[in-house]
Amino acid sequence: MTLTVSQLSCTHLSAGYPGQAVLEDLTLNIPAGQITALIGANGSGKSTLLKTLAALQPTQGGSIYLNGRDISRLAPRALARQLALLPQDSNNPEGLSVRELVSLGRFPYRRHFSGLSADDQSVITLSLQQTGLLDLAQTDLGRLSGGQRQRAWIAMALAQQTGLLFLDEPTTYLDIAHQLEVLQLLRQINRDSRVTIVMVLHDLNQAVQFSDQLIALKSGHVYDSGPSYKLLTPELVRAVFGIKAVVLPHPVTGVPVCLPYAPQETVQT
Ligand SMILES: Nc1ncnc2c1ncn2[C@@H]1O[C@H](COP(=O)(O)OP(=O)(O)OP(=O)(O)O)[C@@H](O)[C@H]1O
Ligand SMILES: [Mg+2]
Secondary structure: OOOOOOOEEEEEEEEEEOOEEEEEEEEEEEOOOOEEEEEEOOOOOHHHHHHHHOOOOOEEEEEEEEOOEEHHHOOHHHHHOOEEEEOOOOOOOOOOEHHHHHHHHHHHHOOOOOOOOHHHHHHHHHHHHHOOOHHHOOOEHHHOOHHHHHHHHHHHHHHOOOOEEEEEOOOOOOOHHHHHHHHHHHHHHHHHHOOEEEEEOOOHHHHHHOOOEEEEEEOOEEEEEEEHHHHOOHHHHHHHHOOEEEEEEOOOOOOEEEEEEOHHHOOOO
16 A cells, blocks of 8 residues: 655644643654654653644644644544554454444545445455455454554554554553554555554563653653654663663663663572
């Protein structure tokens, strides 16, 4: 699938909930065709930021630009053709097969009351193929493992054919092998289709390994952002999470690895 390579930015963005400002005066750039990982402590505003950038939540100030256009001027259907968001807590629709879930991704392209076109069907098949789900297409979602279900949601987002893909904690509940499988799949999709990806990850080592850029949020502000390999430092980990850590190159890959520690728990010899 070839898509328009999409770039998103915001200037002086403020957002939150009635009576509670969460994000204040945020200015940031999501580079086109890259993977950006959002990191930060619980409650720092990561999900609020994703939802606000996806126009699922109103802004309280500032502007958001998608490929240079103010998103507040885009109709919801037009926006849904350009941006897909997998939320942190997607509930699983009952009694739906994998293919039926993936076909929901075609919703922004359908006319009122019309069925799926041949084009829609081929995009759905391609999305199932990309995520390795062709053999499970007719299986009920309730019968899938957590990792397979996550791939089905990603396939649905791919069927939406957007240049921007937001994922809020896509590896939650998965074992380490399935976490890596999902992250490698996202990297592959990013390389094949140049989809711009923004994802929230709690595992700092995975965030560095699977992103080009990191954005570290602290209490609703951007504490720092930049190339992932450079950004992960003991100072950042202490400032953002309040813990001590060393950062070392991985002995095999050379990618920076964060090792948190509690000083009183050293091994006595
Ligand atoms: N629907 C809501 N109504 C009111 N306040 C909310 C709502 N959702 C989140 N908040 C508040 O906004 C702040 C930021 O929450 P947010 O969910 O964006 O954090 P987060 O960084 O995604 O955290 P986590 O790592 O736990 O998912 C928190 O103080 C939270 O209590
Ligand atoms: Mg969250």
